[in-house]
Amino acid sequence: MSEQLTFLAVHAHPDDEASSTGGLFRVLANQGVRTVLVTCTNGECGDAPGGATPDSAHHDGDEVAKVRAVELDHAVKILGIDRLVRLGYRDSGMMGWPQNDDPQSFWSAPVQEAAERLAEVLREERPQVVMTYNAYGFYGHPDHIQAHRITVAALELLDYEPTLYFNAIPNSVMAVYRERWEQEERERRAEDAAKGIVREVPERDAEEEEVDLGTPDELIDATIDISSAVNEKFDALAAHESQMGDSFWMKMGREQFNEVMRTEWFVRVNNPMGVTGMVEDILAGYR
Ligand SMILES: [Zn+2]
Numbered sequence: 001m002s003e004q005l006t007f008l009a010v011h012a013h014p015d016d017e018a019s020s021t022g023g024l025f026r027v028l029a030n031q032g033v034r035t036v037l038v039t040c041t042n043g044e045c046g047d048a049p050g051g052a053t054p055d056s057a058h059h060d061g062d063e064v065a066k067v068r069a070v071e072l073d074h075a076v077k078i079l080g081i082d083r084l085v086r087l088g089y090r091d092s093g094m095m096g097w098p099q100n101d102d103p104q105s106f107w108s109a110p111v112q113e114a115a116e117r118l119a120e121v122l123r124e125e126r127p128q129v130v131m132t133y134n135a136y137g138f139y140g141h142p143d144h145i146q147a148h149r150i151t152v153a154a155l156e157l158l159d160y161e162p163t164l165y166f167n168a169i170p171n172s173v174m175a176v177y178r179e180r181w182e183q184e185e186r187e188r189r190a191e192d193a194a195k196g197i198v199r200e201v202p203e204r205d206a207e208e209e210e211v212d213l214g215t216p217d218e219l220i221d222a223t224i225d226i227s228s229a230v231n232e233k234f235d236a237l238a239a240h241e242s243q244m245g246d247s248f249w250m251k252m253g254r255e256q257f258n259e260v261m262r263t264e265w266f267v268r269v270n271n272p273m274g275v276t277g278m279v280e281d282i283l284a285g286y287r
Helices: 016-030 062-077 111-125 142-156 171-194 206-210 227-239 248-261
Strands: 006-011 033-043 082-089 129-132 165-166 222-225 261-266
Touching: 006 016, 006 111, 006 142, 016 062, 016 227, 016 248, 016 261, 033 062, 033 142, 062 082, 062 227, 082 111, 082 248, 129 142, 142 165, 171 248, 206 261, 227 248
Parallel strands: 006 033, 006 129, 033 082, 129 165
Antiparallel strands: 165 261, 222 261
16 A cells, blocks of 8 residues: 555644654554654643743743744654644633633634544545543543544544544553552652642642543553653653643653653544454554
């Protein structure tokens, strides 16, 4: 088959391409697959360089977006992504933030209108496989939910049916992460206590507790070995310095990251090629 293989991912913010598909992008690029990234927002609600959070008076969303645009270009290069399309919506912030209501926010954009813009890219590229988030946006962020909505709506506008995948983390892996986070939290508290600092333990949000980000292991459809690209995944995350400098991945350091982060997982939403069983190649059925 000489047909050009193309993979297209629809992500909400600069940095999401690295965290959930960084390895996959690089693996596919290494295989000669054409890769396309659609980033829906400019990420105005991220932390400002120097650490100012979006609710602080010193936070300038436009400045943040400028920094993140450069970081995204850098990550795109590292991951070997062939084409980056920025839809250019404003970051909507977390659910309930006033930025949700900005008429230029992605959350305020009419789904059909944004879907039509995405469909235009899909018609140009005709990817066999498309990736975005589930209806909960993986973790409830409005821009991630909206990315899901416009992707599903855009696929309806096409004259063919690509295979659609959502990113996922198996429950078994989530349990390991959770343990690691709790361990880190305990260590931090012990360090603070040794220094005589008493920190109040933040009260857990009851709703937050109920949300289960994991997917039952048996529902995972694609398990991608990204060990050959794990270095580039780390580099791409590091390229998003303004957001990731303090992240749990960067704290892990490259060595541990390379050991732990060797896999990316996806759930298949439709199955036009009649693929059966768990696959290790997201383009399974097309080659
Ligand atoms: Zn995001």
